[in-house]
Amino acid sequence: MIIHKEETFSTDEMKTLQLERLKKTVEKVYKNVAFYQTKFKKANLTPESVKSIDDLQKFPFTVKKDLRDHYPYGLFAVDTKDIVRIHASSGTSGKPTTVAYTQKDIDNWADMVARAIALAGGEPEGIFQNAYGYGLFTGGLGLHYGAERLGMATVPISGGNTDRQITVIEDYKPTVIAGTPSYILKVGEELKAQGYDPRNTSLKYGIFGAEPWSEEMRKLLEDTFDIKACDIYGLSEVMGPGVAMECHEAQDGLHIAEDHFIVEVINPDTLERVPDGEEGELVFTSLTKEAFPVIRYRTGDIASITREKCKCGRTTTRMSRVKGRIDDMLIIRGVNVFPSEIEHYLIQINQLAPHYQVHLMKERNLDIVELHVELTEEIFGQINGNMQHEIIPTIRKLVQHSMKNHCLISMNVKVLPPRSIPRSEGKAVRVIDRRTEALPI
Template identity: 65%
Template sequence: MIYNVEKETLNMQDKEKLQLERLQKTVQVVYENVPFYKEKFAENNITPEQVRSLEDLKKLPFTKKQDLRDHYPFGLFAVDQKDMVRVHASSGTSGKPTVVGYTRGDIEVWSEVVARAIAAAGGEPGHVLHNAYGYGLFTGGLGLHYGSEQLGMVTVPVSGGNTTRQILLIEDFKPQVICGTPSYVLNIAESMEKMGKDPRQTSLKYGIFGAEPWSEEMRQTLEEKLDIKAIDIYGLSEIMGPGVSIECHESQNGLHIADDHFYVEVIDPETLEPVKDGEYGELVFTSLTKEAFPIIRYRTGDIAAIDRTTCKCGRTSVRMSRVKGRIDDMLIIRGVNVFPSEIENCLLQVEELVPHYQILLKKKGTMDLIELQAEVNESTFEKCGGDMKHLDMDELKRRIEYQIKSNCLVSIHVQIMEPNSIPRSEGKAVRIVDLREEKVLQKK
């Protein structure tokens, strides 16, 4: 089902004309109403009148997350407070949160792009949607909620946590769609198994997962455990929230960007120059229709590539690859760049393990050390009589380390853990624990 056929199948010529009209209007708005952008434009010797084509976007300055923090809380808003109806904020890993605002018009646009996204994932009017994303300042819960209602679905606003109740509602309300972070929905499935229930026997047909990086191997795990089609959704509060892009259930081959509302670029994060379509780089988004919090060339920190070919589902929107990782997530191990998602891929190829892990960053003298904690599954634990001493630890470590060495080209010390010893997530999973400064980094 295509929710908005006119906009989602627009031909390239008409789309670029619409994008340019909206870009020129946005540039004029931020120039007149956001002092930060007026100053930045002056530094770059650019005025709104000089934006005559989409190519001219490259003349405009980038916006970074630090810019949002430097102007906390409302310094980058383009409308008066009386014209706003809501604010959201992301917690971040340190310091002040990044705050974003919405007018009534923004909420309507957001509702539509999320409705498009849910429809692309397989949702239909009359279906029941179980929303296990957290509600509150985090955009995930309310974003999916409004889009679900816009599509005409029966929305269950259960939020995150209270896993036993989640299971009860899934059994009794019989939803076709579940939304949440992949790590938490996996936690729900595992909890069902511990209760003697088969998670493959529920009414669920589709899952919409995001808010944290997850691998193709994690997708396979979720699809097998729950007998569903697992769909990747992408968004970030600085741009709008969930609904910036999503995979379609027909092909699951890249995430369709709502590019009549969000213009995408991909740049080399070092040179800041654009890369060719199909090449990986940092995603940069410019909002085209936001009123309260328009943003120009926002550097997301997310690594992906884009594809402009038409998808078999019929949508003509630009597609982005699944996010490979984040620039600030990237680990440098003896000169080799590694993303946690790449390590996850390796772990899920070892049948004795479950997809729960943590990467510990430690210090020994002046040297940084990296330790991977991996957890065995229940069946493996039972086979060794419930005693890890009876497990051939050396052989298992050797296979894990071989997978990582072969695929990631690095050597990492592995520690094998008992089942359920790594904390389970009721929201975003904590994958990297930095013990060098005795703090936890929860990555987006």
């Protein structure tokens, strides 16, 4: 077991370190970022306003719109000559969010991710198969540098090209694989289709993230590959992957790198902090970033935190698995539900494969939901490919009852043959909003 000293600090030791770094960060952004200086002055705040960790609550929040409004370089705290790397979001819902790193940022990030991979079971003598996408997305390079920093032989295969993923698993004998849970499940599905048993590979640990996933999905991945599956958390605005990581010993919440970040959980409506253990929106303040520090960044991710010591011996604050993003929450006729909640109950239905899509549509000015699900290969074989078989209505009613009973939403359910729902090579597309389309009369 690899445990770093920062992961066993007492509460007082961690707060002392955080306060020292918070003061420097607030002073840095006040001096170098006009956006923050203006916001702080409006709130009658200066760097001298920070005398304790609790004083952070006086400072205004930063939101994604602020990043877009100052695209591309308006929130950078260093000159471009000091920047060695730039990452950005896809920008599919507006201007992309652009973030930057100095060499020290890259070094800190590599250390952070190396620590995260060790938390998940990675060891210096192991081989790391990185199936996260490389490029402007922070996942691929973030995990890559961390694995190398840990001393692992790193295979930069990136996302996609499933046949090559299988070749790497079979020939290179990796001990750890990283990627989105939905895509790695697709790799397992294809291994079986090619006659391999995914449980008989060299893999011991999996690092999965970049999309919300349920405890049931974890069990499915672990059963499919005979591995320990651990959740990793991060987002480009805060740093990238490695902000928090689940330990393989307990698998009971993600350990936050508190020497680099302060975490808060707020009620997204009142903006007040909520008690530990209560779900709310995660808010992060960076403590060591040079190029792109953030003060009280509202992530939009829903989770809770606990400060109880973990069974693994680490003392860092832990966050729950992300339930979903505020933007992803479906509001159907007054009922709120996250796709991860739908997944939670669907995976418990044995006749269905762990792939689904939620289609949102309009009918007579009312929102309706059509849930697309897939049969398993085994059930499909039992009915000899006859999608009119009497078992189909039974499964449809079972799904409808489960969704109504647990998620409180009435859904139309479309039962499909195996492999009918598109597989993603990155983040799974779970929700298709068709409410602007005209439905056939």
